[in-house]
Amino acid sequence: MDIIEVSIVGVGAFLAICMFTTLYGKSNPLYALAEESYIGFGTGLTIVINLLFIYKTGILGIQAGDWLLSFGIILGIMVLARIVPKYSYIARVPIAIAIGAQFGLALRTEIFTGFLDQIRSTIFPLLTGDAMTLLNRWTIALSVIFMLSFFFYTTELKGPLRWSARIGEYAMYVAFGGIFAQTFMGRLSLFVGFMQNYTVPPWKIPYLLGSLIIVFAAVIILDRAKLLEKLTPEE
Amino acid sequence: MTEQKTEKRSIYRMLVEYDRRIIYLFIFVLILAPLMQPFSLPIQVSPGTMTYYNVLNGLKKDDVVLVVFDTEFSGYMEIQSGILASIKMMFEHEVKVAIAVAHPEATGIPQLVFDQLKGVMDQHHYIYGQNYINLGYIFPNSASVASTAQDFHSIVRQDAYGRSIEGTFLDNVNTWKDWTLISVYTTGIQSGSIINHYGLRGTPIIVNCIGVMISTQQPYLSSGIYKALLESMRGGAELEYLTSSPGPGLTAMNSFTLGHYMLIIAIILGNIGYFGYRSEMSRKAKEER
Numbered sequence: 011m012d013i014i015e016v017s018i019v020g021v022g023a024f025l026a027i028c029m030f031t032t033l034y035g036k037s038n039p040l041y042a043l044a045e046e047s048y049i050g051f052g053t054g055l056t057i058v059i060n061l062l063f064i065y066k067t068g069i070l071g072i073q074a075g076d077w078l079l080s081f082g083i084i085l086g087i088m089v090l091a092r093i094v095p096k097y098s099y100i101a102r103v104p105i106a107i108a109i110g111a112q113f114g115l116a117l118r119t120e121i122f123t124g125f126l127d128q129i130r131s132t133i134f135p136l137l138t139g140d141a142m143t144l145l146n147r148w149t150i151a152l153s154v155i156f157m158l159s160f161f162f163y164t165t166e167l168k169g170p171l172r173w174s175a176r177i178g179e180y181a182m183y184v185a186f187g188g189i190f191a192q193t194f195m196g197r198l199s200l201f202v203g204f205m206q207n208y209t210v211p212p213w214k215i216p217y218l219l220g221s222l223i224i225v226f227a228a229v230i231i232l233d234r235a236k237l238l239e240k241l242t243p244e245e
Numbered sequence: 246m247t248e249q250k251t252e253k254r255s256i257y258r259m260l261v262e263y264d265r266r267i268i269y270l271f272i273f274v275l276i277l278a279p280l281m282q283p284f285s286l287p288i289q290v291s292p293g294t295m296t297y298y299n300v301l302n303g304l305k306k307d308d309v310v311l312v313v314f315d316t317e318f319s320g321y322m323e324i325q326s327g328i329l330a331s332i333k334m335m336f337e338h339e340v341k342v343a344i345a346v347a348h349p350e351a352t353g354i355p356q357l358v359f360d361q362l363k364g365v366m367d368q369h370h371y372i373y374g375q376n377y378i379n380l381g382y383i384f385p386n387s388a389s390v391a392s393t394a395q396d397f398h399s400i401v402r403q404d405a406y407g408r409s410i411e412g413t414f415l416d417n418v419n420t421w422k423d424w425t426l427i428s429v430y431t432t433g434i435q436s437g438s439i440i441n442h443y444g445l446r447g448t449p450i451i452v453n454c455i456g457v458m459i460s461t462q463q464p465y466l467s468s469g470i471y472k473a474l475l476e477s478m479r480g481g482a483e484l485e486y487l488t489s490s491p492g493p494g495l496t497a498m499n500s501f502t503l504g505h506y507m508l509i510i511a512i513i514l515g516n517i518g519y520f521g522y523r524s525e526m527s528r529k530a531k532e533e534r
Contacts, residue, residue, distance in 0.1 A: 060382075070402050070403065123470060128464050131464065199323040200323045205500070
């Protein structure tokens with residue numbers, strides 16, 4: 011490990027633990043410091059990487075003789091007109107073109123991937139296959155029907171329709187439970203991933219524990235001294 | 246006497262109104278302890294991971310795979326086990342790998358992966374440009390994804406380091422048809438565009454997504470657009486287990502399991518507190534009447 015790696019781990023662990031101080035339940039200057047640092051870093055990185063992208067795809071493309079790309083560059087420059095209020099209307103043209111193109115690209119394809127293919131995937135043989143496959147397929151097929159009947163808003167739900175909607179409602183509760191568990195797993199994975207990054211290899215552990223102790227102690231001391239909110243910069 | 250009774254029942258109230266920071270503290274300790282003192286808990290491989298493994302195992306020498314890092318750096322922490330185990334398998338099968346990035350924060354990830362898999366790359370004589378390439382940030386939006394699917398070289402002329410991609414194995418890649426497989430590691434930034442412009446046309450896609458995305462990605466697996474889906478860090482750990490290459494996934498599974506036990510206990514205690522406190526209150530109301 012060299013000094014650069016150590017400083018990256020040290021600063022990273024400290025700022026990350028500062029971010030976690032939001033769990034303390036009160037706004038505090040350490041969280042604000044970490045938040046502003048992240049915003050600054052993120053913005054800077056995004057600007058540089060995107061400028062590089064424009065250079066590599068746009069400028070190099072024009073130099074290679076693809077003159078059509080110059081329209082893209084001109085449209086991009088027109089967006090900057092938003093900075094000057096008097097000429098801000100010019101920015102509407104490239105934004106309208108971008109939205110239109112994006113809409114066209116998505117609409118042409120989304121209808122298949124997000125709609126038709128999804129319907130097609132719920133249409134399968136319900137009488138062939140082993141017991142487990144049949145159970146899965148029947149569960150999916152019936153759940154789709156029951157849940158759809160729950161969303162009949164223009165008809166009074168009575169008789170068999172009422173029961174169908176009721177079963178659909180309970181099936182949804184089961185699904186919500188599954189999604190909640192999956193979300194917890196996802197959030198926990200993010201947290202475990204972060205912790206792992208600062209515990210493996212073991213030489214990083216003192217930096218993590220040191221940051222934890224320093225930040226935790228600082229927050230408690232500032233809270234006791236009633237300085238937490240006073241020292242937090244206003245949004 | 247009545248005061249004594251209230252004192253006794255107040256455990257329910259405590260369970261309902263305890264400081265939530267206690268839970269955060271417990272989670273911190275439960276996650277951190279197994280990472281500092283690892284121990285081994287059993288792991289099972291799910292059928293989804295087995296399918297993912299089989300797709301990667303079916304790759305042949307000189308197949309061309311597009312690896313897409315469609316993630317922020319925070320997401321990388323969660324799916325790094327899947328990324329490392331998958332790309333290691335690709336290198337072991339000696340396929341040609343092109344890495345593309347779909348988020349500015351992910352531009353540093355390819356180098357991290359190369360550094361960690363240096364041993365396997367050296368073992369299989371991987372040479373930059375001939376066997377693998379880092380294209381950098383080429384997928385900022387769906388228009389760029391659509392363009393590369395139709396004419397790859399129309400917008401990709403240089404790699405991440407500013408060197409021309411002419412003369413590399415990408416000379417043989419022109420459209421979506423030329424990729425044997427697309428392997429996406431995603432937090433959901435451009436995965437929709439890759440589905441729409443590559444998957445819909447027929448390029449095989451496998452995906453390793455973060456946990457909160459699993460339910461939204463499952464329909465694409467059911468509809469056949471994805472050939473396989475590796476679920477979060479758990480899937481990564483299972484892949485490490487299948488490939489007999491323990492890494493960050495397997496070591497994180499203990500923390501993961503303890504975190505889940507913690508949630509189950511918290512739900513049980515919360516419910517005991519809720520129902521206990523409710524019955525306590527109704528009993529109290531009856532007594533007052």
